[in-house]
Every structure is written in structure tokens, then in C-alpha cells.
Amino acid sequence: AQARRAYPYDEIEPRWQAHWEERRTFRTPDIGDGLDTSRPKCYILDMFPYPSGAGLHVGHPLGYTATDILSRFKRMKGFNVLHPMGWDAFGLPAEQYAIQTGTHPKTTTARNIDRFRIQLKSLGFSYDWDREISTTEPAYYKWTQWIFLQLLKRGLAYQAEVPVNWCPALGTVLANEEVIDGVSERGGYPVIRKPMRQWMLRITSYADRLLEDLDDLDWPESIKEMQRNWIGRSEGAELEFCAVDQEGHDLGAKLTVYTTRPDTIFGATYLVVAPEHVLLPSLTSEEQRAHVEEYTEVAARKSELERTELQKEKTGVFSGSYAKNPATGEIIPIWVADYVLASYGTGAIMAVPAHDSRDHEFALKYELPIIKVVSPPNGNCDPEEAYADDGIMINSSSSSSGLNINGMLSQDAALEVTSWVESNGFGKKKVNYKLRDWLFARQRYWGEPFPVIYLDDTNEMVPLTENQLPLTLPELDDFTPTGTGEPPLTKAADWVRTTDVLTGKPARRETSTMPQWAGSCWYYLRFMDPKNSSTLVDKAKERCILLSHLIFSKRCVCNFFSISCSYWGPVDIYVGGAEHSVLHLLYARFWHKGSV
């Protein structure tokens, strides 16, 4: 009561909030509509929220308060401030709620957005509500679909068979977050990895640019480092090993491994392939087939995380065949083990137990030979552990192959081995990335429909033309899974059936939808020009308006001359949860590079 007397917030706040609302105090006029472009600009952006049913949580106003203070400060300093708010409103919870209650996700989403807006306004934040956007509005997702078409045109969107989380009991594909310890979050049913045809985005084509361009970004170093680690560039070599039987007879197959340590080739005492490796069935001997099949089945039920970080003990099975180590001429066994991932490198490794801790643990368990080939520079190392650092090469010469790297430093030896395999035709230098292509489809209703159709007669995929956008989501009453793994949109039979406008041929629509990331990849551009129906963002509003009078066109030049000439891009400050600093920001950077 005392606090209330000192500060009667229930009188002051509503009064001012009504005043701001009425006068649209925080509206930022458009260029050409009263904006004084001789003033400097400041674009202050919050990560827009997912409007959940629970309303704002305390983490939201934490960041929003900081940006609000800054926005008010900059306005008072004479800046034109762009400080917008919108909604990342596609996503699973609205759809799950629809399944449970029969309420359409559109209704739930609109209700949640209203609640979020009221709450944000009651906190007195100075957003320009005239620029509010939602990823679920057709006027917005028209441009999300348009960007997808640009990516498709440039070969950056493609379809491939990739493993998804398939739950036979629920008859549905599950998102990673719906799978906990290998069982479905709902009901606790087993989930297996099953290959399905999916849309993918070729973000790996931009791996180098995404990495190199980080140097030019004015971002916190810790976030840049997280992105560097995620991209995970590694330099090494691909080496070919010929598969042989126990007597050393050539089986006609070549197994290619990826290694960052070609220097350790004399210490490679066995090879390991991932359980999904395509050559595994042909490498499996008849005696070992039952063991191998049982093993691969169990591995299929584990996620990558369970196979690597979470796995307490390494497991594996001998395939029954062997390979010839090209450096030593020795015959070494080929094993299958799930600590080797199909999705990285070549899905096969040369195991060097003396110098790699994973291989070391495995070799001890299965009594495989351990041969030291690197000696620490100071001679000290723990005999019980793998010595993983660089050093001086030992035990590394062979008269049969003619290769001798003894006495060399690891790094020199690695170069020597790489050029030796290259000149003998069984290997090459190779750069690899941890970054994977982006799985860009969900078997869900509440997301952006893909703007493509498939012709009935040839199954050919045909992109929609720009004037057919937006392709809006059909109304649907039943959002429950189909039971076959097909997305719920297959139930909208009238919507799925269509004709190709160009040829008049009967066709069907794509029924998976885009993931929630899609809409949030580019909203920072839309806020600069939220109502434009003819283009995603007017370049003049995003880039340098004054420079149209000058001969210079590069933004760097314009920034150099005067900050006021760059409208509104780039975002000057962006505040949000660090948990989004890898994927969201990486995806957004990729979309910008790939489509603009």
C-alpha cells in the first residue's frame, strides 16, 4: 500500500500507455512519409518471441527492457529509431493443442498473440506497433516462400533420403525435442531412425563464407566462436583402403576413410565403418552376418548424441573382412561400431588406438593391437592413455611401401603422407565441416507450405510462379497424424490436388511444411518495410537512400561518409537468448547470403 501511494502505477501507467497508443508516439514513419532522413538511424531489434499459451515469461522483459532503455535514449539523442516487435508463431505447441482440444492453431495463435501484445503494452515498452508482423500471416509467409524459391533456383534447396525420428506406435515422425532417451515424449513408445524423402538446404555450400565473414561482424567474440565451432572446419585427408579376405585376396571394394592425422597411418591397426555405411552388407562375412545385423538394428534406435557424447561404453562387431593398410602392407580387420557416424567425413575411419582416445578404449575392450607411432617431444606420456598430441614419428617406415616418415614432426609427416597417397592414387587432401546440410521439412500442419507441386505423370517437381504466392495453408479440422508417416496436410485432399498452370497437367502439392526456423530467418528485413506487397523489402529502405545521388554504391562507403545515409540496414543491436546464437543466427546469415 505504501509503494502504491508513492507511485500510483495503476493510474500513471494506463494513462500514459493510452496516450502513446492514441498518438502512436513510437511509430517510426516510413521513408517518403515524413521520416527525416538527415538524422542518423538506429535499428534496435529484439528476438521476436514464440507466443506460447502461457504468456510472457520473466526472461522476455529481461532483454526487452534493455532494448527499450536504449531505444528511448537514442530517440532523445535525435536518432530515428526502428524498434519493432512481431511473432514467430508457427510451431508444434499450437498444433499439439489443436490435436488435444480441436481448436484450430490459427485461433490459438491469434489468442496467444493478443495476450502477448497486451502484456508487452502493459509493461510500457516503446515498440512501433504499426510494424507488427507474424510469421503465420500469408502476407508475410508469401515472402518466406519466395525466398525458398530463390534458394531452389540457385540449387540450394534439394530433396534427399535422410533419417527421421519415426515412432511406429504413434504412426508419426517426431521432432528431436519430442524424443527423449530413444522413446516418444508422449506415451514413451520406441522411436527408430527411418530414411524419408525430405527437403534439405545446402548450407554447407556456404560453410567457408559463413566462417570467413565472421571476422567482419561486429558481434560478441563468444558468439562468433560458437558459430566457428558449429561450422567445425577440419583439414585432413581421405585415404583409400582395399578390402580383402582373411588370406589377403582382393574383394574388389575400396573403403575410404577420413582422417585429420594421416601422419599416424602406421599406427592404424583396424578400420571402423558406421552401422549405416553402404558397403557394410558387402563387407560382412556369412559367419558374422547375424551379429552385424543385430548390431546395426540396435544402433538405428539411437540418436547421434546417444552414440557419441552420452554413450558410456563403446560397442562394436567384427564385420568378418579385412583391409590392407597401404603404408604397412599389413592386413587389418574391419569393424562396425556406432561411435563412427555415417553423417561425418566418409562414415569410416582408420583407427589409431595409440593416439586417439576413442579408438584406444575400443581396442582395449576388443583386444585389438595398439602401436605407438608418435613420441611426445619431451618423451613423457601416460602409458595407460592415448597420446593425442603432435610429436616425433616412430615405428613409421616400411620397405614394402617405401614410405619412411620416422623422425619427422607430426605436421610434416602428415603432409608427407598426404602427398605420398596423392601421388600413388589412393587418397587426397580433404577439408571437412561439422556443419551439415539443413533438414528443412517437417511432417506437420502448422508451418509454411512449400511452393512446389509434383506432376502426376512424371513425378517431376515444378516450382510455383511468383504470382501464385502466397500458397496458403488449407483449413483442416483433423490434425492428428495419418499413421503412415505422411504429413497431416495429405488429409486436405482438395488442396493437395491441383494442376500445373503452365501445362494444365494434373499435379499434387507438397504436403510437408517448413520448419519454425524459416520465418525467423529474415524478419529483420521485413520490419524495415513490413507492408510492402510487391517486394520482400524495398532496397532503398534497407540500403543507402542518399547514395542514389552519388556514384558510390557500397554500404561500406556509405557508412564511411555518414551514418545517416544507411536506412535501415544493418541492424544496429540485436538482443536475445544466447541459446539462439548458433542455429538461428547461422541460418539467417545463410538465407541472406543465399537469396539476396
Ligand code: ANZ
Ligand atoms: C585417424 C586418427 C588418428 C584420428 C589420431 C584422430 C587422431 P575432427 O577433428 O572432428 O574432424 N573420424 C573421422 N570420421 C569420423 C566419423 N564419421 N565418426 C567418428 N569419428 C570420425 O576429427 C576427425 C577425426 O575423427 C579423424 O581423424 C578420425 O579419426 C575421426 F591419432 O583418423 B582420426
